[in-house]
Structures are given as structure tokens and as C-alpha cells.
Amino acid sequence: MKSYKIKEKLEPIELKSYKNLDFQYVVVMTNEEWKERGTDFDMGIEWDIYFRSGSGTRAEVNYDSITGKFSILDRHDMPNKAGEFTFSLDEKGIIFVDDNGLAAEIIEKIATTKKLFNPCLERFLYDFLEQIIYNDAELLASYDRNLDEIEKQIFGGHTDNVLMKIAEIRNHLRDLKIHYLELMDVCQEFEENENEFFMASNERYFHLVNQRIQRLYERVTSLVEFTIQLREFCQSKTDEKQNSNLAYLTVISSIFMPLTLIVGWYGMNFKYMPELDEKWAYPFTGIVCVLIVVVCVTFFKKKKLL
Incomplete structure (x- = not known):
């Protein structure tokens, strides 16, 4: 003791x-x-x-x-x-x-x-x-810096494991938020001085420390809101990347669609298809396929889809 x-x-x-x-x-x-x-x-x-x-x-x-x-x-x-x-x-x-x-x-x-x-x-x-709460201001500043780095990663398109990092930081901030609320309740109990254990002139000490905890609480609250915004931003970037991939696959499918039609057309087992017996039929069909690919690629590039 x-x-x-x-x-x-x-x-x-x-x-x-x-x-x-x-x-x-x-x-x-x-x-x-x-x-x-x-x-x-x-x-x-x-x-x-x-x-x-x-x-x-x-x-x-x-x-x-x-x-x-x-x-x-x-x-x-x-x-x-x-x-x-x-x-x-x-x-x-x-x-x-x-x-x-x-x-x-x-x-x-x-x-x-x-x-x-x-x-x-x-x-x-x-x-x-x-x-x-001695070093909590610096602790919250470090969380702020980490969130800024995560924001830069999202802007750069690096969204792998970002949601997990945001969730971890949000959980830590939530714990701090609850901790500050509890400390503020304790300060208020002291400041109310129901049993008159404290001198009235000294109650200001509890008010001062309560104000400081309040400022930390407000800062944590703003950081929690920032994590929510980052999570939504990351999700939108992920959706944007998925939509871009789907658009790319759609363009590729559109290029090969007429080629698939030609393959299906000449894959029919009809006896009387006159061009099948011509010497120029095969190279002509190949040239047509190449032209189709060139025209489609040119078109999609002008539309900025490729």
C-alpha cells in the first residue's frame, strides 16, 4: 500500500x-x-x-x-x-x-x-x-494521417484490403468514443458535487478536463464520419472498377459477335453454298474478318470505350 x-x-x-x-x-x-x-x-x-x-x-x-x-x-x-x-x-x-x-x-x-x-x-x-488522456491528441492525429494515406490509396485505385483497414480503425475509434463518453460522465459526477466534498471554487478543474475530453470526443466523432465516407468512396471505386471491367468485356464481346456470326453461318451443313467451291472464298472471308475487327476497334476507341 x-x-x-x-x-x-x-x-x-x-x-x-x-x-x-x-x-x-x-x-x-x-x-x-x-x-x-x-x-x-x-x-x-x-x-x-x-x-x-x-x-x-x-x-x-x-x-x-x-x-x-x-x-x-x-x-x-x-x-x-x-x-x-x-x-x-x-x-x-x-x-x-x-x-x-x-x-x-x-x-x-x-x-x-x-x-x-x-x-x-x-x-x-x-x-x-x-x-x-495525456497522449490522445497525438494518437488521434496518427489515425488522421493513416486515413489520409488510405484516401490517397483509394484515389490511386489501390482498394485491396482497404475496407479491412478502415473497419479496424473505425472499431478503435468507436472504443475511444465510448471511453471518452464514460470519462465525461465521471467528470460531470464530480462537477455536480452532490455531497459537497469539493470546494465550489475548485469545481472548475473538473469543467476544464471535461472540456478537453469533449474536444477529443468531437474529434473522434469527425474521424468516425471520415471512415464512413472513405468506406463509401472505396466501395464506389470498387464498383467503378467492376463496371469498367464489365464495359471492357462487353466491347470485346461486341467485336467478336460478327465474327461468331460468320463462323456460325459457314458452319451450316448445306450442300449448295456456291462460295465454298471458289478459291477466293477463304482469303476473302479472312479479309472481311480483319476489316470487321479494325472497324470495331476504331469505333470503340473514338467512343473512348477502349
Whole structure:
């Protein structure tokens, strides 16, 4: 279990009791540690419901606390999770129950890199939520660049496996979109401050981070719409290519149709066909066939069908 005192920088501390403190704290512990030391805190929490639940990030207001769960996407391996952990907070501090170490990693990063101008629980929560979405702007920019490359491929007529790539990106963006919606719900629960755990002057921190998540959500939404447009564009290009192939086959069939007629005509087993006994009949028929091909090819090229 790790404990921190919220000051200008998070200060690691060791306390036997967390009751009647004159400062706000941050605690990270495992589920087993909570079972052993949960009575040290004035929070009657049943964590099992969050561990059993398959839902994502959420927060719920209770009589004496705000409890919830963070389900963090692995930005490098979506839709897998980087980790899941639960939390509970009141006006005295916040407790994270985390068995995989992700919450401890985020808090350690805040402790080593952040200096709080206004040390308080609200500012810590602002920094914590900021760490969750820290590199998301660059992540969305990379998706934007990938989609631009796919668009260039489609313009160039290279549509093989493009729909699969678009579908994969769209699925990732959909997961991010849901993740941002859940984070915004958590921010709104904090901002509403139903239990009055937070100072009114500090509620702006939740509004600020909520706005940033909102902008990421809007950007994801526009990228999802872009994937839909690309999918339709790719499908139209594929249809265009198929129509072009069908038109080409139609032209070839049209050229060979009169030749097929001649073959069928002279393939009839009639005894009295006078030109069959003439010496000039065979070369004349060959010349006629060549002329037919030349005339048809010239005609279709003028019509830009070849």
C-alpha cells in the first residue's frame, strides 16, 4: 500500500490511521490490502460489485462517498485494456484499489512530474484524468494521417484490403468514443458535487478536463464520419472498377459477335453454298474478318470505350 499527502507535490507518507487528518491524502492498495485495512477509513464500500461488473469507467454518488471504476484502454493494443481499478473518495481523500499497478503508475508519474499551484484533491483528480488522456491528441492525429494515406490509396485505385483497414480503425475509434463518453460522465459526477466534498471554487478543474475530453470526443466523432465516407468512396471505386471491367468485356464481346456470326453461318451443313467451291472464298472471308475487327476497334476507341 502506498500513501501520499497532497501538497505542492505528492509527498509519500506512512500512517497507521487515516481518521481525523488535517490534510487530504491519496492511497493506492490492492484488493487484499483493502480487506485487511478497510476499517481504517470511514468509507463503507463494497468493492466486489465493481470487480465483478463488466462495465467500463463510471462513478456513483453514495451517502458518504463517491465510488466508481476506471477501465483504461491500451492505446497501443486496442480494444484491450491497459488496466482496471476501482476508487472511492470523500472530502478527506481518495483511495484506489488496484491489483495490476496502473493506478500506482499514474500517481507516481504525477508525484514526480507535477507541482500543484493549488494543492487540493480537486487538482489531483484533474491531473489524474489528464494523465489518462495525456497522449490522445497525438494518437488521434496518427489515425488522421493513416486515413489520409488510405484516401490517397483509394484515389490511386489501390482498394485491396482497404475496407479491412478502415473497419479496424473505425472499431478503435468507436472504443475511444465510448471511453471518452464514460470519462465525461465521471467528470460531470464530480462537477455536480452532490455531497459537497469539493470546494465550489475548485469545481472548475473538473469543467476544464471535461472540456478537453469533449474536444477529443468531437474529434473522434469527425474521424468516425471520415471512415464512413472513405468506406463509401472505396466501395464506389470498387464498383467503378467492376463496371469498367464489365464495359471492357462487353466491347470485346461486341467485336467478336460478327465474327461468331460468320463462323456460325459457314458452319451450316448445306450442300449448295456456291462460295465454298471458289478459291477466293477463304482469303476473302479472312479479309472481311480483319476489316470487321479494325472497324470495331476504331469505333470503340473514338467512343473512348477502349
